[in-house]
Amino acid sequence: MVIGINIKKYRELKDYSLSDLAEKAGVSKAFLWEIEQGNSKRPGAEVLFKIATALDVTVAELMGKKSPKVKSPEIEPDINDGLKEFIKERKQQGNPLAQDEIRSLAYVQFRGGRPQTKDDWALVYLTLKNSTRRIDG
Numbered sequence: 001m002v003i004g005i006n007i008k009k010y011r012e013l014k015d016y017s018l019s020d021l022a023e024k025a026g027v028s029k030a031f032l033w034e035i036e037q038g039n040s041k042r043p044g045a046e047v048l049f050k051i052a053t054a055l056d057v058t059v060a061e062l063m064g065k066k067s068p069k070v071k072s073p074e075i076e077p078d079i080n081d082g083l084k085e086f087i088k089e090r091k092q093q094g095n096p097l098a099q100d101e102i103r104s105l106a107y108v109q110f111r112g113g114r115p116q117t118k119d120d121w122a123l124v125y126l127t128l129k130n131s132t133r134r135i136d137g
Helices: 002-013 018-025 029-037 045-055 081-092 099-106 118-136
Strands: none
Touching (some): 002 099, 018 045, 081 099, 081 118, 099 118
């Protein structure tokens, strides 16, 4: 089920465990796991709204639809292991990435390739951060 796949994708982007998301959304961990595994019937609108709110995404994004609040590129974001490690490390250091920063990084490509290691992602992030800082002021 697309909804379950997307919930898991956005949960991992936020570096939430099943327990973390279940608590934030006010649903049981078992029910959430069933949804992610595709073993549950489609959750109701209220549950989807709670999960979306906890993940800081729209219900449309959970359903695999284009979000009306953001024009999304034609490609789907890719969170490879190196980016996951970078996101997790920043969170552990007490300096977590904002959701919009993670989304931006998820679309980064350079010469047809993508950074692969945590250190590559750190360099890309700092380069982009410094570039936008100079533009903004």
